[in-house]
Amino acid sequence: MNHREDTRRDDTHGESGDNGPSVIPFGPQHPVLPEPLHFDLYLQDEKVVGAVPQIGYIHRGLELLVEKRDYTDYVHIAERICGICSFMHGMGYCEAVETLLGLAIPDRARWLRTFWCELERAHSHLLWVGLAADAFGFESLFMASWRARELVIDVAEETAGGRVIFGSAIVGGVSRDPSDETLRRCMKALKPARDDIRKLSRVMLQDSTVRHRLEGVGAISKERAYELGAVGPMLRASGYDYDLRKRGYAAYGEIPFETVVETSGDCMARAAVRMREIELSFEIMEKAVAGMPSGPVSVPVKGMPPVGESFARLEQPRGEVLYYVKSKGSRNLERFRVRTPTFANIPAMVEAMRGASLADVPTIILTIDPCISCTER
Amino acid sequence: MTGKEVQVIEEIEAGSLLPAVDALRSAGWRIIQVLCVSIVEGYELSYSFGLDLDMKSLRFRARADEAIPSITSLYPAAFLYENEIRDLFGLRIERIGADWMGRVYDVVGGEAGAKPFSKVTMTGPRSEGGAI
Numbered sequence: 001m002n003h004r005e006d007t008r009r010d011d012t013h014g015e016s017g018d019n020g021p022s023v024i025p026f027g028p029q030h031p032v033l034p035e036p037l038h039f040d041l042y043l044q045d046e047k048v049v050g051a052v053p054q055i056g057y058i059h060r061g062l063e064l065l066v067e068k069r070d071y072t073d074y075v076h077i078a079e080r081i082c083g084i085c086s087f088m089h090g091m092g093y094c095e096a097v098e099t100l101l102g103l104a105i106p107d108r109a110r111w112l113r114t115f116w117c118e119l120e121r122a123h124s125h126l127l128w129v130g131l132a133a134d135a136f137g138f139e140s141l142f143m144a145s146w147r148a149r150e151l152v153i154d155v156a157e158e159t160a161g162g163r164v165i166f167g168s169a170i171v172g173g174v175s176r177d178p179s180d181e182t183l184r185r186c187m188k189a190l191k192p193a194r195d196d197i198r199k200l201s202r203v204m205l206q207d208s209t210v211r212h213r214l215e216g217v218g219a220i221s222k223e224r225a226y227e228l229g230a231v232g233p234m235l236r237a238s239g240y241d242y243d244l245r246k247r248g249y250a251a252y253g254e255i256p257f258e259t260v261v262e263t264s265g266d267c268m269a270r271a272a273v274r275m276r277e278i279e280l281s282f283e284i285m286e287k288a289v290a291g292m293p294s295g296p297v298s299v300p301v302k303g304m305p306p307v308g309e310s311f312a313r314l315e316q317p318r319g320e321v322l323y324y325v326k327s328k329g330s331r332n333l334e335r336f337r338v339r340t341p342t343f344a345n346i347p348a349m350v351e352a353m354r355g356a357s358l359a360d361v362p363t364i365i366l367t368i369d370p371c372i373s374c375t376e377r
Numbered sequence: 378m379t380g381k382e383v384q385v386i387e388e389i390e391a392g393s394l395l396p397a398v399d400a401l402r403s404a405g406w407r408i409i410q411v412l413c414v415s416i417v418e419g420y421e422l423s424y425s426f427g428l429d430l431d432m433k434s435l436r437f438r439a440r441a442d443e444a445i446p447s448i449t450s451l452y453p454a455a456f457l458y459e460n461e462i463r464d465l466f467g468l469r470i471e472r473i474g475a476d477w478m479g480r481v482y483d484v485v486g487g488e489a490g491a492k493p494f495s496k497v498t499m500t501g502p503r504s505e506g507g508a509i
Contacts, residue, residue, distance in 0.1 A: 052475075054477075055481060055482075056481050056482040059482045061493060063494070064493065064494055095381075095382075099381055099382065099384075226407055227407070227453075227454075228453070228454045229407055229408045229409070229452070229454040242429075242430075244430065246430060247380050247382075247430045248380035249380030249381065249382075250380065252380065253380050309384075310382070310384060311382050311384060311425070311432065311434070312381075312382050313382055313432065320409070320427075322409060322410055322425065324412055324423075326414060334414070335414045335415075337410075337412050339409065339410035339412075339458075343457060344409075344410075344454075346457055347453065347454040347456070347457065348454075376482075
């Protein structure tokens with residue numbers, strides 16, 4: 001059924017005063033949404049009984065651009081899919097192309113990629129803390145989390161060269177080689193941020209006003225989250241231990257860590273997963289810096305990619321992301337595809353809204369941590 | 378440990394899509410994505426599923442004028458992938474659970490619009506470097 005026709009029909013029911021659901025448009029512009037996303041919310045009184053999502057406001061066709069760019073240059077476009085997961089988008093593209101080429105990158109490049117992945121995860125989760133706090137009206141928490149995030153971004157700038165677009169992932173390794181001394185100094189510079197985050201975690205997870213807004217809201221069961229293809233903190237907050245870093249790409253196979261899992265599946269559980277993952281990211285960064293091997297950071301990439309295809313998957317801050325490249329043997333690839341975590345989480349987000357009150361919808365959307373730039377590419 | 382993705386692609390016939398997907402669902406595999414690649418003679422579709430950290434893809438080719446069945450009866454979450462593929466490639470997918478009628482990407486013209494990712498046109502394959 002055309003959902004727009006359905007919307008119109010139900011609108012009429014709402015206006016006529018019978019007991020059918022009313023339809024409230026939510027977005028695409030909304031104070032809690034940094035990017036455009038629209039929902040038709042079906043309401044019975046104040047309860048959401050259904051939600052129909054609508055995307056497509058910022059589709060850029062970046063996947064198609066791969067046909068017109070040299071395969072080694074396209075990494076710069078892949079990085080620009082999103083300003084929050086930029087390094088991981090570039091790295092994911094590189095991993096797919098390196099698999100296609102049968103290329104093994106140097107050990108130091110793998111460890112530096114791991115360091116930057118975790119730096120990006122920390123800054124993404126801190127961004128989320130601020131947005132979520134802003135959504136439920138906790139402005140001082142918003143400001144404190146973004147202050148801590150500034151220190152993380154400073155380290156990105158010092159080690160990779162960019163604050164938003166790191167620009168350090170290249171096919172064959174990485175383009176920057178911060179010295180071991182620089183990396184150790186950066187970890188020291190992050191200490192105030194880590195101290196702040198521990199305090200912020202206590203506020204986020206224990207403050208009664210926050211708990212009132214998050215506990216028991218937008219819950220989704222472990223089985224349902226899995227069935228609907230949810231990924232990342234959305235899935236782990238429902239009790240499913242699934243984190244692609246455990247597959248051991250980059251240097252994750254050599255850095256021991258425990259996956260963060262919560263069980264209640266509600267907004268609070270999703271918040272708890274992210275808060276604990278920030279600390280985990282700092283721990284992995286610390287181990288990466290301590291164990292950083294010496295040596296080159298890239299290998300030369302010459303010639304055309306062979307005819308063929310490859311998949312690559314990573315664990316981004318929002319969850320599993322998939323990259324696909326297909327080559328016809330020329331410098332321009334034939335196909336590039338990204339399946340982003342927010343795209344995978346939309347069905348679970350709709351499910352989480354069912355039964356919630358209208359006032360909780362912004363919070364539920366925010367605890368998915370949607371990235372629409374990624375989703376629409 | 379390299380951590381590289383193991384590339385598992387299983388070629389199937391278009392007609393056996395639903396039984397093959399049903400078998401994976403019964404075995405506990407979750408949906409990861411649906412991928413469409415435009416090829417000169419039509420489309421190449423890959424349905425990727427995950428179990429624990431493993432991934433496998435079912436692959437078949439469809440002619441440009443061929444309708445393919447939706448898998449939303451088995452995996453309701455596939456509706457987004459299928460709607461997107463229809464908008465970008467113009468592929469006919471029948472009985473999508475939540476059918477957006479070509480409105481995922483309104484900006485490119487929707488169901489009756491540009492089908493910008495398709496290389497199949499009324500006059501033949503899209504030339505290299507065609508308009509986005």
